[in-house]
Amino acid sequence: MTTHTEADLRTGFAGEVILPRDSGYDEARALFNGMIDRRPAVIAQCANTDDVARALGFARERGLEVSVRGGGHGVAGKALVDGGLVVDLRMLHSVTVDPDARTARVGGGATMGELDRAAAEYSLATTGGRVSTTGVGGFVLGGGSGWLERKFGLACDNLVSVELVTADGRHVRASEEENPDLFWALHGGGGNFGVATSFTMRLHPLPAVSMALLLWPMEAGPEILTAYRDFVDSAPDDVGGGALYLTAPPEEFVPDDLVGRRVFAFLITYTGTGSKANAVIGPMTRLGHAGGMQAEIPYPDLQCMLDDPPGYRNHWSAEHLRSFPDDAVTRFCEMSADMVIPSPSQQVLFPMGGAVARGPEYPIPWRRDPWVVHPFGLWDDPADDARAVAWAHGLRDAMRPWSSGAVYLNFIGDEGTDRVREGLGEENLRMLAEVKRRYDPDNVFHHNQNIRPAA
Template identity: 65%
Template structure:
């Protein structure tokens, strides 16, 4: 363990700090160091809970002067635990304001805001933008990594709706990046992650969305292969207003889940529609007529839907992903067979997502996985450490089974530390030199390396 910081150094840092500076032994320290994945148990020497960009710049300068490794934390959802370390954590959660301009159709979002902060702020105006699939996800981390979510087939990825970013660079400079100012940096922030600085504010384009309609259709697990093939055919021709996924999961104790599936493995189709229930039912007709055992259909505010599937905090996590150029019957059978290896009961989801639509038409950003029509996402969440090896192996086996159909590229927010080759696949080999040049311009000493790292040129 590194030597404790001298009290005088901490006094000097705190003197001009608008937020709070926590060290081991402080009352809020243990809560502040806890991240989403309970497998991660790290003890920072210092947690700088920043209140403004000046705090961020001061924390970066302090960390560099003292030779502390720097992590950046907002939502804390990275499965690898990249947002906490044993050195300095720059904690942005106090910087969570959201300012909506309904006339301009934009939202300015603080770098520490969660998806729930953004969704609840835009909901009163009947506006929304693509977010993640869990309301406790950090907006900045989601977006800088590309940003996949339920609305992506209609309005593109989160980064496709990004209009500008303010960030503090490694040398403490506050930079505003958009299509006209620092355009190369702005390009890199669409998928390049937290490699270039600490994002303190992001501005998004918003879209009219008074409500979304959601259908959860449940089947016995043995019906999975048949239903999934039908779902693949349905989504191949569905309008862009339709999103969702096919999952195996542990049946929750809800009214729409047959009693015999509560606490046991179940198969389900989750359908979303950017519009009202009457129109959604018409579009969903091919799936509604396929003999499901349980159903829930509701028209509800988007912000309410966003928190319906929130994953429980404080449990153990391991995830991965593969992006596919096709999903034939053979792939369906392999995918469904692996459901038997899941940890059940648990909050794990053996998930398959349709892509396409506005995602495929997006700009030429460093998100090469947008070209895939389908994605698989083994998402493991369990409570017992004894299940760790099983959970990890299940996720790896899902990937291995489906490699024959992989496009090679992968969404980096859906994976942990899987090696340099996977990082390159997530950024696109054709983008490597350009991204490295941007990294050299804004972080030449690789201060921000606790991420899917881009090495400076």
């Protein structure tokens, strides 16, 4: 067999082939998580699906490990592989909206910000990640939890079809009518089955959203979090948001005496504006907050509010809760008071329920859980690595008495095969392994939350 050289890969390749000796190499391999420092042998920045198939063929002939990069936002850094080939999809970032059908065709390398802005031109939206820099591909294939999920369901619930290239170079389309077994697997099974080059997403009317981001001194946390929990438990599906401890930034809406201090905050979102939104959100804005802001804003602006610049060191984890009683509230708040958390890390609690809990039986065992705790570690200094990881795992472990045992895999890093099983469910994992065997029997796509093919 003739082994192709890098020059052969470049011949007829519409995108860019980047090697370690090339000037743009370090920029091309940079990820959102500054802890990740991997050196691929080849970065194939694909401009079309033929480029994807060609890159996979090259890797197969050279015996190279393969990783797939969409947004590059995943905390474990699985988008890069040392000494292997990266199928980089960032050139495939177009978004085409059909306002009559209320759908969007989204390139496999697009970010949520690109999808949000394109849909907003027609006053449409779909559930997206809680920051605009998240890649659509990994987000949707992993399930897709976001601000709008209680109203419109998870991102994968709004998936109409996927086009992907398999490990052997085949072009495959998956939908409810075509390859339904694969389509089912793509609702939570991640990038285990091929390189997703295009998604068609269902959109919903959403001219604007109402939001309130309110802050209190840290010691007010238990009282206000209890009120927030009770509010969400009886709130309509239009309500989303989250509660969190964070270091208050130097923003106009933050009082000077809170800047740089650990504070408790919550964000309430409402899929609408005007008197109806005010009637629902109003009681929570009268709890005596020390700082904050309220606004009616376009959904893409909400999506950008909590964006953090790339380059921070990151470690995330999660624990899904079957309930959130008073003892759990107390423990959650104690963990923020007891541990020194590197800034700008956030200790987050997201409510679920609504349309999420009523959604289809895809391989998402955490769908029915009403709450999820999400330690979101961000810091600058490598000397803080061990402390930050210990905090994230400590919070997760502290909430175990109320845990359902399930976990959203997009919220965690590489935590082992048991966590993958918890993220997908035992029976689902067995069925997913059968689908994996049909589409990727050699487990080429294993730089992810991996599903091994059935024997």
